[in-house]
Amino acid sequence: MPPTHADSNYKMTYDSLLKYLPAAQLNEYRIYGENEPQAEAIRYGKVIEQHTDLEEGLPVFDLIILGLGEDGHTASIFPHQMELLKDAHVCCVAQHPESGQIRVSLTGKTINRARKVAFLVTGEGKSGRIEEIFKAQGAWESYPATFIQPTHGELIWYMDKSAASKL
Numbered sequence: 001m002p003p004t005h006a007d008s009n010y011k012m013t014y015d016s017l018l019k020y021l022p023a024a025q026l027n028e029y030r031i032y033g034e035n036e037p038q039a040e041a042i043r044y045g046k047v048i049e050q051h052t053d054l055e056e057g058l059p060v061f062d063l064i065i066l067g068l069g070e071d072g073h074t075a076s077i078f079p080h081q082m083e084l085l086k087d088a089h090v091c092c093v094a095q096h097p098e099s100g101q102i103r104v105s106l107t108g109k110t111i112n113r114a115r116k117v118a119f120l121v122t123g124e125g126k127s128g129r130i131e132e133i134f135k136a137q138g139a140w141e142s143y144p145a146t147f148i149q150p151t152h153g154e155l156i157w158y159m160d161k162s163a164a165s166k167l
Contacts, residue, residue: 002034007101009076027051037093037102044104045090059090061114064106068121068163072129072143075111076103084108085147108147115153119145124162131166 003010010030018028029047032040052059066074076094077084084092085108092107111117121130132138133146140146149155 001101003030005033008033009103031091031104033104037104041089041091041093041104048090048106048110055113058113059110061110063116063118064111064114065118065120066111066145066148068119068126068129068145070125070129071097072133072139072145074119074145074148075108076105077108077144079142079144082142082144082147085144108144111148112151113153114150116156117148117150117153118156118158119148120158121163122160124165126163127166130159130163134167 001008003014005011010033029044029051031044035043048059052061054060068074069078072079076096077092078094078097080097081094084094084105087107087109089107090110092105094103094105095101096103128138129143129145132140133143
């Protein structure tokens with residue numbers, strides 16, 4: 001989807017964060033969601049490899065910022081596509097389970113190589129997933145967000161009071 005589409009993660013990130021940064025400080029390499037998904041996943045993987053540190057031939061980000069969906073998805077990896085967490089590629093193609101919308105994202109392996117991963121979570125609708133993940137109860141093992149555990153980095157959760165209300 002184009003970056004101006006209401007469902008675009010790029011649009012959400014731009015409107016809430018990137019537009020407030022001075023252009024001179026912005027190193028922006030967006031996913032071209034309007035391109036053919038498989039080709040874009042390959043192209044974007046190459047862009048990442050060119051513009052990040054590589055350790056053991058694999059990209060390492062300083063910081064990855066993620067959200068959490070009410071169904072426990074993150075990085076457009078939904079509960080029905082847990083295999084994308086272990087995919088060996090840098091990027092993957094995911095599909096929204098209800099709308100069928102196709103998305104290009106980082107794989108779980110790429111995310112977990114980051115030096116720091118931060119979840120930004122807001123809203124009471126996510127409090128149940130937060131409770132299950134943090135208390136390792138219910139269906140917590142079926143949520144992709146559960147498996148975001150940086151191998152050599154730090155995991156930070158930022159939540160508003162509503163999202164954290166069941167902790």
